[in-house]
Amino acid sequence: MSRTTYKSDSRIRTVAAVAVFCALAYVACVVFHFRASFLTFDLKDAVMTVGAMLFGPAWGFAMVLVVALIEMLTVSTTGLYGFVMNVLASASFVCVASFIYTRRRTMKGAIAGTLAAIAAMTGVMMLANLIITPFYMGASSADVARLIPTLLLPFNLTKVVFNAALVFILYKPIAAALRRAGFASQTVGSAAPQPSQKTRGLGITVTVALIVAAAALVFFFLVLHGSVTVG
Numbered sequence: 306m307s308r309t310t311y312k313s314d315s316r317i318r319t320v321a322a323v324a325v326f327c328a329l330a331y332v333a334c335v336v337f338h339f340r341a342s343f344l345t346f347d348l349k350d351a352v353m354t355v356g357a358m359l360f361g362p363a364w365g366f367a368m369v370l371v372v373a374l375i376e377m378l379t380v381s382t383t384g385l386y387g388f389v390m391n392v393l394a395s396a397s398f399v400c401v402a403s404f405i406y407t408r409r410r411t412m413k414g415a416i417a418g419t420l421a422a423i424a425a426m427t428g429v430m431m432l433a434n435l436i437i438t439p440f441y442m443g444a445s446s447a448d449v450a451r452l453i454p455t456l457l458l459p460f461n462l463t464k465v466v467f468n469a470a471l472v473f474i475l476y477k478p479i480a481a482a483l484r485r486a487g488f489a490s491q492t493v494g495s496a497a498p499q500p501s502q503k504t505r506g507l508g509i510t511v512t513v514a515l516i517v518a519a520a521a522l523v524f525f526f527l528v529l530h531g532s533v534t535v536g
Contacts, residue, residue, distance in 0.1 A: 322488040323364050326356035330372045335380055339464075341531035342456055343442075346464040350398050351471035354422075355479050357403030358415075358472075365399040386441045393433050398426040398465060402472070412510065415476075419469040423462075430461045456529070463525045470518035473510050 330349035339346050349372055357365025373391040381387045405418035434457050438449050449457075525531040 318488050319360055319364070322483060323356060323360060323368060326352060327368050327371050327375075330356075330368060331375055334372065334376055336536060338534045339525065339531055340533070341460050341525065341529040344456070344460050346460075346468075348468065348471060350395050350465075351468040351475060353395060353399045354402050354468070354472045355476050357399050358406045358418075358476060359480060359483065361407055362400040362404040365403045366396055369395040369399055383441070386437065390430075390433060390437060393429055394426055397429040398422045398468065401425040402469075415473070419472060423465045423469055426465045427458070427461050431458065459524070460529060463521050463529065467518055467521040467525070470514040470521065473514035474518070477511075 330352040333348040333352050337347050353365060353368045353372065356368055369392055373388050373395065376391065377384065377388040381391075383390075399422075402418040402422035405421055406414050408414070409417070431453060434449055434453070435446055438444070439446050442449070
């Protein structure tokens, strides 16, 4: 197989895999709805972040745009406002996490990427809420600012921490499945030198991620009085 043919075949596989991630992210945003007051979140950011960590932040941003556009045209009731907020929120998380991780494919790189993404998305959403939300709600910036400590900040932190935990739970099994199917490089996602060390480290990571995800949900339901609907 020539180098040109191999590159073309590899790109086709990447596009196909990214399309699958877009479909899964869309399903996640349609099926699962977490709501607190007038705010909602779903699981699509975790799905798209896994895809972006495998294929790069540029593909991650493409996923963000495609999924947000399809969501706006099909199930969203917030129109252009929702589209802009979705793109800002998802891109700040997906692209930051994957940008850092794709330059250091280790557990430390994954942790650094998700921590940076948590900070980036929280900061971006606080600013976006102050600038954009008043137009959507017909309220003043001062009114929205008063919601930051009691609703907006804790809600966005819960959302981003929960999705970050899901990334650590989902990444390895999805990466392994894509490698077996030939859609990702055999080197993607491998950081530990010994299988026993890799398995032990993966078990610890998944356990911690499950605890963090559970804690985020407990906070969401008990403190923010949130609710979840499926379907």
